[in-house]
Amino acid sequence: MGIRDRLSRLLSEAAADAEAIEHQGEWWTWGQVQKTARQVTDALDAAGLDAGARVGVVLENRPEHVAVVAAVIASGRCLVMLSPLQPAARLAADIARCRPPVVVSGAEPLAREGVSAAVTAHGAALELGPDGTLEHVGGTAPADAPANPGVAVEMLTSGTTGPPKRVHLRTRQLDQALVSGGQIPKSERLLSSSASLVAAPLVHIGGLWRALGCLATGRRMILMPKFAVEPWVRAVETHRLRAASLVPAAIRSVLDAGVPKERLASLQVVTSGTAPCPAELADAFFRTYGIPVLMTYGATEFAGAVVGWTLPLHDRWWQRKAGSAGRAFDGVELRVTGDDGTELPVGRTGRLEVRTEQSTRGGRAWTRTSDLARIDADRFVWIEGRADDTIIRGGFKVQPETVKRVLESHPAVREAAVAGLPDTRLGEVPVAAVEIEPHQPAPEPAELTALCRSRLTPYEVPAHIVVLDALPRTPSSKVSRVELLGLVRDRLGQKEEQR
Incomplete structure (x- = not known):
């Protein structure tokens, strides 16, 4: 039995009083999951979204969001992942770029600057309450929205450069991945006590x-x-x-x-x-x-x-x-x-x-x-x-080019370079060096860090930023990442000595 059929059975046959999801010490029963899933399915039906239709979900680690995932996949629609970890501007731009006809989201992401407007410009916004209730809060799903039949999830890859990259995962891929990972359901048993x-x-x-x-x-x-x-x-x-x-x-x-x-x-x-x-x-x-x-x-x-x-x-x-x-x-x-x-x-x-x-x-x-x-x-x-230069920070992927562009948006920064510094706890952390425009006052590293925090996800923010008159370069004029990391280590060593 594949994941789609399995979810359909759970949403129709699982005992309503059985424990489904524990979150912060409180249990959601299967009855609560099923109630939320029905509301989602009814809302999508009412919006005219048939099987294969794309449904955007600003997905948080909460029980009601798991119910939305189950409802979308079980109904044969395509789940379009939207990350709440992104700052407001990037989330809004992501929504505007992928244009899902409906977006389901908790209240907090929808309240961020520009997010609700990005949703309603091309579709309908459905606000998901912490109790699993669903409310239409603006916009209309277009009748001619393109579908993505056969695709279960448009999955975001983390730490993308430029427009977010989406990997289209088909149902058979999910089924095979679960089997390969040993997640094989027992046909005679719908629920497990484990x-x-x-x-x-x-x-x-x-x-x-x-x-x-x-x-x-x-x-x-x-x-x-x-x-x-x-x-x-x-x-x-x-x-x-x-x-x-x-x-x-x-x-x-x-x-x-x-x-x-x-x-x-x-x-x-x-x-x-x-x-x-x-x-x-x-x-x-x-x-x-x-x-x-x-x-x-x-x-x-x-x-x-x-x-x-x-x-x-x-x-x-x-x-x-x-x-x-x-x-x-x-x-x-x-x-x-x-x-x-x-x-x-x-x-x-x-x-x-x-x-x-x-x-x-x-x-x-x-x-x-x-x-x-x-x-x-x-x-x-x-x-x-x-083979590429992706930095993996504690399991999260950071693209140096994304961080570089933010740093270079500062008026005093002529050029920035970003590299991965080995870290005993996180594997790697992004670090950066910036070259200052001539005749411009040099910004403090704390100012540049604050800029990054306002435009990047937390794991993309450089752990250390060095301000330089000139970036270290190879004979071909490319920035030398080896020398950059050496400079960062030297600065860190100097700080340790001063303590």
Whole structure:
């Protein structure tokens, strides 16, 4: 049974008094989920949006938003992801660019400057209350709005450059991704008494995949607004969870917090994806808690993970293969190619390519990723960097060009450069250097940081900004990122000495 049919059954057959989603200590029952889903479906029907129609959702980590996701996918419509993590101007521009005929949103994002106007300029705005009620607050859905038949989700990739990039995920991709990840429902049972924790943003593929995994298998969902150590530990302890997921930065946070071993005693495994998890970090967690960390590798284009570790693999191979991303999941083929597209021999590093039904291109075509990797003789995959310059900060992708443009909007900045500085907790953090226009007073780094905070998502804001008379350059006049990072380290060292 695929995810669409599974959601349809849950919304019509699940016991109304059964626990569905816990959020901040309060339970939503399946009856509440079903009531909200009916309101959504009725509103979309009334707007004349048939199967395949696009429905924008400003998706927050809240139970009523999960009900909207279930209703849209179950009805055969296309869920268009809109991120509440974006500042007002970028959210409004995203809505104006993709022009969904209907946008469902909580009150707070709609109240941001320019957002409601962007919605109603091309469609209808439906305000979703915290109790799951839905209210039409302006605009009209156009009768001739283009549909996207066969596509379940227009998924946002994080940290896009320029116009937000959307990956079109078809229902079969979601179905295959759930099967590959072990999220297989039991046909004889609609609901399960077990529970799973969802702490990643639903608007990103990691959070959405985990939420759909809960729904597909009928497990109760423990939905966190965002990750924080104590609430996460409390959820594990309270619900006696046997498995949980943590990005590397969160693994580091749990270790740094000195969480007592007994509070995590129920956990048998922790999975880790989104960003590469250093072997020494996974080992430290295993030594401290006796809990294996199983790495995974995937991408939005694959609707989740395509490579990973299992417990049997960990037991047999970890001592020899620590640091690997694992092996290809069932139904996934991998190869490594050179710059000319020729497949490279075993053990050689090149561009990783994937062939799977999880791909947006289907199961017959190879998809070339932006990751550099090698595959050893035992079929373990080793990710060795990126072919592009994306910075991965605690699992969130930051495009340097996006940050660069904001810094260069300051009247005193002639040119900016952005690079990733290695960080023990987050993997990398963006740092920047700016070259000042001649005869202009140099802005303080704090002023530039404030500018970034007003225009960027929190994880895109540079951790450090250096103001220079001239940026370091290579003989070809390109900015030298190696020298830039050296300058930042020098400045940080000077600050430490002055303390």
